[in-house]
Amino acid sequence: MTHSSKTRKSNMSLLQRYAAAPHIVWSVLFIIVPLIFVGYYAFTDVSTGEFTFSNISAFFTKEYLLIFGKSVKLALIATAICLVLGYPIAYFMTNCKPKTQRLLMILIMLPIWMNFLIRTYALMTLLQDTGIINTFLSKLGLPTMHILGTETAVVIGMVYDYLPYMILPIYSVMSKMDHRLVEAASDLGCNSFGVIRKVIFPLSLSGVISGITMVFVPSISTFYISQKLGGVDTLLIGDAIEQHYTAANYNMTASLSFVLMLILIVGLAIVNHYTDSDEGGGMLI
Amino acid sequence: MKKKLIELKNICKAFDGEQVLSNVDLYINDHEFITLLGPSGCGKTTTLRIIGGFETPDEGELLFEGQKINDVPAYRRNVNTVFQRYALFPHLNVYDNIAFGLRVKKVKEQEISERVSEMLSLVNLKGFEKRNVSLLSGGQQQRVAIARALINQPEVLLLDEPLAALDLKLRKDMQVELKNIQTKTGITFIYVTHDQEEALSMSDTVVVMADGKIQQIGTPIDIYNEPINAFVADFIGESNILDGVMLSDYKVRFASHTFECLDKGFAQNEQVDVVVRPEDVDVVPVEKGMLSGIVTSVTFKGVHYEIIVDIGGFKWMIQTTDYVAPDALIGIYIEPDAIHVMKKSEYSNMFGDYSTFSDEIDHLSDVTEDEEE
Known part of the structure; x- marks a missing residue:
């Protein structure tokens, strides 16, 4: 791969050479420059504007570490639930007829097309103490549950919003898998469980990794879901960033974002290092 | 009297209303090298897949040593397959591909290691243990596929156009090698090909198929000298x-x-x-x-x-x-x-x-x- 791209570089046409230019301009304006600002604010004092580590070290105080820990915990739980729900449905889909696969795909995509705020508000009305779920439970004579305002509600919200992003990459890797590998495994003595464990799962790992990434990253930095569905004690790192921003403390906003970003990059790099990426699949980083 | 190992009785199979096999009757003797020969779409691969357990016949009986095995799943049949284009596991190296079947059967690693190296020398791939299978040449992948199937000591080896993807010279060499392996191991080979020359030079018995039906069963010499109808005469030789x-x-x-x-x-x-x-x-x-x-x-x-x-x-x-x-x-x-x-x-x-x-x-x-x- 690298070899052919090297030889191709020399005889690229003008169009090929400058095809990336619009995106490069965009990236510089809206990604690189803002990142430099984030870095600048993160290391400068809020009142004097002098260089300081105090914003960064604030992240490592008990207050923020607890918030960060809670964010990690809830995001991990949500990601795990998405994986447990998403993997089997992706496997199920790949075994359906092509027509059924397209229909299921549309059904899974449908929530994504609906506005994010509306979806979260809809969840609120479902989960309220006097909401649809509890009304239904009490009609049946069952005890009602207090869900809205708890960590459970936040996790439900994350799963609800991000589940499609787990299913899609896993499905896309699985549907490209050579069916004869499955036949070869059963030919060599694997029952259907063995086929999944020894062939399908290892080969779909790249999809699983990108699914995890695509669910975990937005989950850990969300603020809207926790504000609407969580209570006062479910303040997440995203909420903390947003609070500093609305209070016009850009230095703390920047430092928290900066540290969060670094932690995510290091974490994902480690995950990718231990999962061989030569299959390509659906890697994000 | 030779022992009948596999018997197909009146096998019929249709896909989406299209009849692929009609009333196929065939028996395969132990230790035989039998070739299913015919043009694309004649039903030879479907016949092989029915024996392998990847398709179920609509009608008819499939017998293995006299026992009906129509509904026995592939993983419980004492039959292994060398797939068209090999179907090697891309996430495993040569050694692990070959060891796959034995690991499923929970054979001790010590014994696996001995049998894998035995197989590697049988297929002339010594020293390739740690290689990535997707970086091997077609001929080498072919050998890994054969070793991966043979290590399970099946009673029958099914080969689905195993040499179709190789160039002419390599194909000729592999024909000789396959025939040697068959003679050495005594395993029954059921071989599918559309290449009449391959069929004539390797087989004990050739089964000529067309349009989902068996046209003629015989030794290569019989098939060539005494074709039963115009199709066989035209398909085999000039x-x-x-x-x-x-x-x-x-x-x-x-x-x-x-x-x-x-x-x-x-x-x-x-x-x-x-x-x-x-x-x-x-x-x-x-x-x-x-x-x-x-x-x-x-x-x-x-x-x-x-x-x-x-x-x-x-x-x-x-x-x-x-x-x-x-x-x-x-x-x-x-x-x-x-x-x-x-x-x-x-x-x-x-x-x-x-x-x-x-x-x-x-x-x-x-x-x-x-x-x-």
């Missing part, structure tokens, strides 16, 4: 297939001439198909010939010349070691044992003479290229 009339036992009339032959048992004046192989026709001076005609083309083939001769409007293919000039008038002589008489069948008149010879060559190479799924 042949001139003519309309004829069986005047009486040992006397057949075709190309406006009455020939002596070795065939009998037909009704008097029965319409028949007559096969004459191009290499069995002798070119003689016109006055000594039984038939005479004009040479329309001459092609040098190395071992012989391949000439097309127009005899009464029918273009014959004749292989001769003596050069004849184009447009020459020649006589031909056919010995009684060079004539093979066949009953009329649904394939009669489907295979004409060699007037569209070049087209036929194109058609044949198409068959070689397309894959049967």
Whole structure:
């Protein structure tokens, strides 16, 4: 791969050479420059504007570490639930007829097309103490549950919003898998469980990794879901960033974002290092 | 008396309403090298997949050592498959691919290691243990696929066009190697191919299939010398297939001439198909010939010349070691044992003479290229 791209570089046409230019301009304006600002604010004092580590070290105080820990915990739980729900449905889909696969795909995509705020508000009305779920439970004579305002509600919200992003990459890797590998495994003595464990799962790992990434990253930095569905004690790192921003403390906003970003990059790099990426699949980083 | 290992009784299979196999009856002896031969879409791969357990027949019985195994899943059959394009596991190296079957059976790692290295030397891949299978050449992947199947010591090895993806030279070498492996291990091989030469040179028994039906079962020599109908005669080797009339036992009339032959048992004046192989026709001076005609083309083939001769409007293919000039008038002589008489069948008149010879060559190479799924 690298070899052919090297030889191709020399005889690229003008169009090929400058095809990336619009995106490069965009990236510089809206990604690189803002990142430099984030870095600048993160290391400068809020009142004097002098260089300081105090914003960064604030992240490592008990207050923020607890918030960060809670964010990690809830995001991990949500990601795990998405994986447990998403993997089997992706496997199920790949075994359906092509027509059924397209229909299921549309059904899974449908929530994504609906506005994010509306979806979260809809969840609120479902989960309220006097909401649809509890009304239904009490009609049946069952005890009602207090869900809205708890960590459970936040996790439900994350799963609800991000589940499609787990299913899609896993499905896309699985549907490209050579069916004869499955036949070869059963030919060599694997029952259907063995086929999944020894062939399908290892080969779909790249999809699983990108699914995890695509669910975990937005989950850990969300603020809207926790504000609407969580209570006062479910303040997440995203909420903390947003609070500093609305209070016009850009230095703390920047430092928290900066540290969060670094932690995510290091974490994902480690995950990718231990999962061989030569299959390509659906890697994000 | 040889032991019948696998028996197919009246097997039928349809996909989406299209009949792929109709009433296939076949038995396979222990230690036999049997080849299912036919053009794309003839049902040979489906037959193999039914034996392997990847398809269930709609009708009929599949017996393994006398036991019905129609509903036994693939993983519980004592049969292993070498897949078309190999289907090696891309996430495992050579060693782990070959060890796969034994690991599933929870064989001790010590024994696995011994048996894998035994297999690697059988298929000439010593020292390749740690290689990534996707970086191997086609021939090497082929060997890994064979080793991965054989290590399980199956009673039957199914091979689905295993050499189709290899180039000609490598294919010839692998044919010899496969035959050696079969002789050495004594495992029954069921081999699927569309390559008639491969089938003739490797097999103990050849099963010629077309349109979902078995046309003929026999030794390679029988199939070549005594084809049962025009399809088999045309598919296996080159042949001139003519309309004829069986005047009486040992006397057949075709190309406006009455020939002596070795065939009998037909009704008097029965319409028949007559096969004459191009290499069995002798070119003689016109006055000594039984038939005479004009040479329309001459092609040098190395071992012989391949000439097309127009005899009464029918273009014959004749292989001769003596050069004849184009447009020459020649006589031909056919010995009684060079004539093979066949009953009329649904394939009669489907295979004409060699007037569209070049087209036929194109058609044949198409068959070689397309894959049967």
